[in-house]
Amino acid sequence: MALSRIAAATPSPAPDFNEDTVTPGLFGFITMLVIAVAAVLLALDMVRRVRRTTYREQVAERLDAEERERAAEAGRSERGPADDRSER
Template sequence: MLAETGNPSSPGVQTVPDSVVTPGWIGFLAIFGVALATVFLIVDMTRRVRRTRYRGEVREQIEAEREEAARAAAGLDDELRGETDDSGSSR
C-alpha cells in the first residue's frame, strides 16, 4: 500500500526555483530592522545600568561623608564636654 503513493521525483511533482522562495528585499529589511532595534536596546540598557550603578556609588559616598561628619561632630562635642567637666569652671 505504501509503495503505491509514488516517488517524489515523479513527473507530477513540480519544484520551485530557489530564487522565487527567498524572502527578498522585504525580508532583508525586516531582519535589518530587528537587528537595529536589538543594538539600540542593548546600548540603551547598558547606559541605564551604568547610570544606576554610578548613582548608587554616589549615594554610598554621600552617606559615608555624612556619617563621618556626624562622628566628627559627636567627637568634638564629647571632647568639649569632657574639657568643661574636668576643669569644673563651667559651673
C-alpha cells in the same frame, strides 16, 4: 496502498527552480534589518540604564560616608579630646 506510494514519492522540483538562487528577498532583508536595529538600540538602552544605576549607587555610598564622617566629627567635638581617649 496507493496512499503509501503517494507518500513515499519524492516530489520533483519545477524545472526553472534553482536552489542556489533562493533568497528571502527584499521583505526578508528589511525584516532582519529592523530586528537587528531594534536589538542594538535595546542593548544600548540597557547599558545606559545599568551605568546610571551604578553611578547612583556610588554617589549614594559617597554621601552616606560623608554623612557618617560628619556625624563622627560632630560627636568627637561635642565630647572633647579627653572623652575620646577614655573610650578606647
